Amino acid sequence: MSADVGIANEYLDALGEQISLSVALCADYSALLRGEHGDPLTHQGLLSLAKQRGRILLSGRGGSGKSTLMRRLVVDGAAAGATVVLVDLSRWDHDASEGWNARRDGARDAIDFLLRRFGAGERDVADLDFLPARQEKLLVIDGLNETPGSTADDILSACDQIASLIINCSVIVSDRLVRRRTNGDERWFFAMPLDVDINEARKHLDVDALSAGAQRLLDSPYFVDKAMKGALKNSPLATIRDFVESHGKLDAAGMDVAAEGAFAAYRDDESRSFDPGKFPGEQGPGVADTLRQSGVLVRLPDGRVAFNHHWVHDYLAARYLASEPQLWDFEHRHSSLDALTFRGNSFDAVAFALEELQAEAKDEFLRAVYDWNPYAAGYALAEVEEIAPANISRSLRTIILAMLAEKKFDRHYRSARKALDALELFTDGAAVAMRGAANREALIGIVAGEPEHSELFATWKTLFTLPSGQAAGDATIDAVEEDDSIIGWTAANVLKRLSFTADQCDRLVHIAYNGRPVIRWRACHVMGSATMDCFREALLDRVIKDEDENVRYGSMRSLVELGSHSPEFATRLVEDLRPLLDEIAQSPRVMAELKNAVFLSKGCAPENWSMEISRLFYARADVATDPVEMEAWSKLSSDLRQHDRLAA
Known part of the structure; x- marks a missing residue:
């Protein structure tokens, strides 16, 4: 063997x-x-x-x-x-x-x-x-x-x-x-x-003896196993919490130590295995020993440890995040949510955090998730509804789905694809209608027909349903600087389909230099839609000089969008970016966005697009010293040509 x-x-x-x-x-x-x-x-x-x-x-x-x-x-x-x-x-x-x-x-x-x-x-x-x-x-x-x-x-x-x-x-x-x-x-x-067939579950346990809430979980083999052991509760979180508390034999203080250690492992090690020294304070070693002896924590051959199921780790890390709201305020939410989700690869812990939170804090947390990553908010919402269906207000759910649906019409193919993928996870009538909207006007019509469930929804709906092509009002420019991420990003997205006065353009440029990082990012996001020299010059400056990586990332995306508006702009984009490539390469995320953003949606690429953009890729190949890196740039150029042929 x-x-x-x-x-x-x-x-x-x-x-x-x-x-x-x-x-x-x-x-x-x-x-x-x-x-x-x-x-x-x-x-x-x-x-x-x-x-x-x-x-x-x-x-x-x-x-x-x-x-x-x-x-x-x-x-x-x-x-x-x-x-x-x-x-x-x-x-x-x-x-x-x-x-x-x-x-x-x-x-x-x-x-x-x-x-x-x-x-x-x-x-x-x-x-x-x-x-x-x-x-x-x-x-x-x-x-x-x-x-x-x-x-x-x-x-x-x-x-x-x-x-x-x-x-x-x-x-x-x-x-x-x-x-x-x-x-x-x-x-x-x-x-x-x-899903596990209910008749299969009946072979292993008395299904009818369970509560209705517990029976709902029996489509998962994990929870069938818990039911066989007499440990199934009415929700995933309750089941996992009970397992940790009953098997772990920790008091409330010990649970807090375990939760902090679990979050630290995700934050520092990006891993489900970790050094048991992650459990903090004087209680840390005792907590680790207790969890090992009870089988909640498993020792690995290299001396590290792991929880006996990833959901146990997710639950404890989520418990800690939910108990520390400062971890998901604006200054910290990006790093905290990156850690909790393995940079957007797993969203169970987000669902667990939502179930830990009370009432209004649930919506506030999901809005923080949206601000961190709008596509991830869609995936997270789908996980939440699978694990705890009653957690999110109708207002916020509708807002997130509608904003994802508008992303379907993005000029950047990969952004549009990610938005559609997130919407594919929902099967209810409202989500299906938004996913099926043929254009922005149809989507706006769907949203306009929604009843106003809350004050936030009424404000958002008024903004979101502004008709394409009309002149932007100063209040919409003001909204870019809103602290509320939902309103601020909606304003930035809506402005991309409106027209501006010269004074409004100057104001957006001013915001791109002087606002807080997220506000500067929003202003740069708006600028990709209008082919004005003041916007182009600001973006070329921000893409290399802004101290915040998100602003540089957004500037790169908008520069590519500007270049996609005509063959002449495509040529100018390459001439603008080529002298900056070495500086851009100092930020891997910004360079990665250049590679992503140039893949445009159907009908959006000028006829010379792949030929011009390939000049940038071959410029990087020319200075590469590793043959594998040279080949990667050449392959990217080939992939773009093939994509453009299919998307023409």
């Missing part, structure tokens, strides 16, 4: 009585996000499909049994004669991020890094490559969502390339419900774990 199979069997044995789990294929990524799927399959059926395309992405919500399915794939794949390698990304930490960023960019080096750090250590890529061509090879990578930021996209790209490079090799990757960038969706099968 290989070490990988042994690890998988140990995991499965620890679960005890096995629950029957099924999966199903989805037609494409969008169908996956909407939950539209084909007929049920066993996990053995997935093994057969893996041979056809060599690539399967298994995506589902937390608690849907993905990790269990992945271990069953390891065991059954090996039993069928394949050479199977398991990579467990739940042990990703800050050191792993540094190691990943320091490696060369080739697919072989990337997969070797994962095998060495998160595999059993028995094989590397060369070992797999040297096996006979007739020998089936299966790479099982569990927990793509455990990695921070764009690392998940990079891993997926490496998996795609390895499936092509190694003969008779397949990869199966598990992830949360979030769209990743693939090298071509048609190369992958998309699959999802199905």
